[in-house]
Amino acid sequence: MQTIDLLASELLPHRAGMLFLDRALEGDDNCITACAQIKENHLFAQDGRVGSWVLLEYMAQTMAMWTSWNARKKGLPVPVGFLLGTRQLKLHVDSIPVGTELYCKAERxxxxxxxxxxxxQCEVYADGKLLGEAALNAFEPKNPETFLTEH
Structure with a gap:
């Protein structure tokens, strides 16, 4: 694995309350790891917690981060992709407290x-404990603008 150490905002187009990840940590041709802290002002925080279903978005952003990082290494712009769905989503907790440090992994x-x-295949951990895992499917059209106007 190669150290990446880039802000998530340098690799992902997400902004405002929808950028959940903080940093890319390390990666290789097949895998990337990232970290995030669940902040008090998190878009989906209620009573000091977020529902575990939000882990799906952390996984999707980690997957997108790998795609963007690989494009960046080739001198290409950040690609636009769409989450198609998931198979085998397993959530091992009901909710996660604000302040929790998450460690996210996506493997091609x-x-x-x-x-x-x-x-x-994506996984999210906190304090070494597996919180959620899933196989995520995505689509990256060659021309996103045309795809969006025609579909």
Whole structure:
């Protein structure tokens, strides 16, 4: 694994309350790790906690971070992608307290160079405990503007 140490905002197009990750930590040709702290002003915080279902977005952003980091290494712009869905989503907790430090990992299972479809195995940990895991499917159209206007 190679040390990355970049702010999430340098790799992801998400802004305002939708940027959940803080930093990319390390990565390689198949995997990336990132960290995030659940902040008090988190978009989905209620009574000092966020529901574990929010982990799906942490996983999706980690997967997108890998794609952006790899594009950046090749001198390409940050790509636009769409989360298609998930298989085998397992949430091992009901909620997570504000202030929790999350460690997120996304590992490439499959990325098609021809049709833009990808699948990643993702995991989120806190204090060494697995909080959630899923296989996520995504789509990266070659021309996002055309795709959005035609579909």
């Amino acid at each position: 299972i499959y990325v098609s160079e021809t049709d833009g479809v990808a699948q990643f």
